[in-house]
Amino acid sequence: MERLRVPAALAVVAIALCGLLVAASLWTAHEIAATPAPTHVAVTPEGELAILVGNRLFIGREQLRAIVDLAPMGADTDPGGIHFLPSGELLLHQRQATPWWHRWRLPSGNNVAPGNGSLARCDLPVHTCRAFAPNVALPDAPLWFENDPHDEILYLSSPEAWYIAAIDGTGHVTPLQDQTPFVEATLHRQGGMLLDPHLDTRFPLPLTIAEEGDPSLETIHTRHHREGSNVIWILRAVQTDAARWVLTKGEGMRGGPVLRLERNGNRLSMLELPQRSDPVDLTLYDDQIVVVDAGLRRVARFDLDGHRLPDLNWPELDARLSQARERAETLNERAEKIPLGFVVLMLGLMVWGARQATHGRGNEASTSNREGAPAPGRNRVLWVAVATLAGLVVVAGLLLLAVQDLHIEIMSPLGVAMGLVLLLGLLLFAWMTTLQGTPSRPPTPAPQQPAPLPDLDDPNIAWIQTNPTVQRLRETLLVTLLLAAAGLPWLWRHFIGDPMPDETNAFLMLSLTGALMPFFLGNRHRHRIGIKGNTILLDQGKKNAASPLRQIRFNGSSIQVDNLHTQLGQYNAHDIDRHLRPKLSLAIWVPYWELQKLWWRDEGLWLTVGLIVVVIAGIKLI
Structure with missing residues (x-):
């Protein structure tokens, strides 16, 4: 089956649409989170109910009595928590706007990195605040406060930051370990x-x-x-x-x-x-x-x-929440339609591919000389790197699940960031590998003369086989990931006790995509290069080609033989250096990117579909 050729414009448009859908998803999620919502409730020492919406505090009983704007008291953004002290003062958790990259920081255990949150004691009637525990850097994540009825010490808890602390009357904050009233009440x-x-x-x-x-x-x-x-x-x-x-x-x-x-x-x-x-x-x-x-x-x-009663009826509060509710519902409806865009994009690419497969063979058959094709093996090296990373992470996850001490966060954002850094390093290594052996000599023009295809069983042909180690690596990764996909959910439920989270399932899908993609791009482990005098043969199973040395196109890491192409890095390096590379001085030297553009036309459809699948899995993972 001939590979489909994807025009660069179509690939750019598909990736751009995918990026727009991703941006729309992120923007919608951000806008939903930024829509005002009630976040905390407390009872004042006077017996009134206080509702926090954004940075405004609604206070009343049967009817609303006051709306207190907390912005002049240092609550420029939504406070992380509130608590009324017996003196009537409001304990306010102030926090600054946090850059989005800080959300990837998830400390493990009780070792919490300093945040930009702070506590203040505020006198609501006069709108004044003074610092409370000013020397302590608290997390900027939401906090919940509780009083211990025995010693009147105030305890604060922030699950997002994995943080528990005790505060005495002087404002002294003591970070606590596992043995705390919060844990005892758990x-x-x-x-x-x-x-x-x-x-x-x-x-x-x-x-x-x-x-x-x-x-x-x-x-x-x-x-x-x-x-x-x-x-x-x-x-x-x-x-x-x-x-x-x-x-x-x-x-x-x-x-x-x-x-x-x-x-x-x-x-x-x-x-x-x-x-x-x-x-x-x-x-x-x-x-x-x-x-x-x-x-x-x-x-x-x-x-x-536990029976439901009518919602709290404060007209001023209802007016504020109804506007926010309408906007949130509109944004949620838009968010639900975004996955449909991915489905339409995927279907469009599949329809285009089907039409090309049906109507494109005749056009290619009528073409006597096809342009030189680029090196698909380079794409294979990149995806082997991705599969290697995915396999290592999955195996590490299985090992972690096999031990009893499972307080380590396997899917923590910090681990994802480290994995991305490792992935970039592997891709850089693969990139550098494909550029090895690039000659510095200028191209040597040669006349175009067809070469007859010799008998592949001719004993005078010296064959260079693909490296079997790479194939065994691919098969090992495939088997490992398939076993992980089958066994990891059971191990997760057996040791942790809960069904596997959706983000972990998305991670598995991402890993399997990286592992299976090389197989979608062809069985190149069966390819071989033949040398018979000054004729080079390329055997790719059902497709074969032969050309004189002076008609071989070479870019330093790939060769093109007639209308077929291959990447030298997937063959035995010793045989390539001994038998083929000395003869390539007679080949036609072409710029690296000239073959790369044609390689994209051959492999672009798979890469575009693979990229969209990976992006969808990444969105689910995040």
Whole structure:
């Protein structure tokens, strides 16, 4: 089957459209996140309810009493958290706008890199603030505050930064390790039970939830601690006479499912929330559970039995949230249509390829002399480098899953960044490899004379075979990745206890794409170069060609024989240097990029489709 030729303009347009769709996806996600939403709720010492929306604080009871603009108090961006002190002062987590590249920094364990967040004690009536713990660099990620009823020490927790600290009345901040009130109040899953070390009680996982098919604790994103138990990070816990309400951490370190645990431990339930809900905080107010939903831009209320009540009705707050809700819904609708653009682009390329395959053979058959083709082996070297990196990362992941100490983040953004650096290094090495042996002599023109194709079984032909080591490497990588794709989800669930996250599945798809792409580009491990006197033969299975030495086109790393081409780096280097390279002084020297442009026409369709697949997987991964 002849390879399809992709015009450079079509490839540029396809890649540009792919880039536009990626940019639209990133822009939409940024705009959705920047749309005002309620993020925190608290009860003032006077018994009023306070809702934080952006950098404005709405305070009231049945009716709204005041709207406090926190921008003059140093909250230029959305505060990371709020907490009312017994004196009536507002403890405000101030943070600066964080560059996007800082979001890739995810410290491991409790070793948190200094952020640009700070705490301030603010007097709301006079709009003045003073620094609180000014010498401590806090994370700029969202914070949740809790009071310890025993010693009145304030504790802050930031799951996104993996940070827990204690603050005393003087503002002294002490970073804490695992043994903290937050961890003691954490629910552990062990042996089908929910373990609450703080109360020394166990809550059985109800069978009714699993039998009815409702979301169960298996859907809760968990982290692995050093003691080997799956830990559900609690953002907020509210205690009532009959039950305990727990807001857990969800995907992306934000709010997740809201659990309701009866005090006797005989029943566990989850609040039924609409689609796209993102509960990020809750509190007990006037015998009601108030939940702020950043996803749907609303303030929901529930009675103590978990039954839904009407949302909080403050006209001024509703007006602000309704505008934000409409904009967020519009952006979400646009975001849902972006994947359709990728599908249309892929279908368009497939239709174009089918038309070319159907109607293009006649045009090529009528052409007596085809332009010199470039070196496809260079593309093979690049994809072998990609497959090597993917295989090493997958094998490393399997080894990490095989040990019990699984607190290491396998798919952390830091690891992705390091992998990209390694990938660039491998690609640079492959690039330099293809440029070795470039002669400095000028081209030698030669008359165009056809050469008859000799018998391939002629014993006088000296054959140079491809390097078998490269082929074994490709086969090993393929088998490794296929086994990883089959076994990694099982190992993940066996050791971690949760289904494999979507981003990890996307990572596997990306790895397999890099590993399988060389096979899509042809079985070049069966190619061979023949030398018979001053005639060079190229045997590529069903396609064969022969040319005199003075008609061979050579760019330093690739040769073209009649209408076929190959890359010298995939053959045995000793045989090439001994038998072929001395004869190439008679070949026609052509610039490297002259063959490269024609190589793109032959291989561009596969590369364009592969790039789009990789980009889609990368978006899912990010």
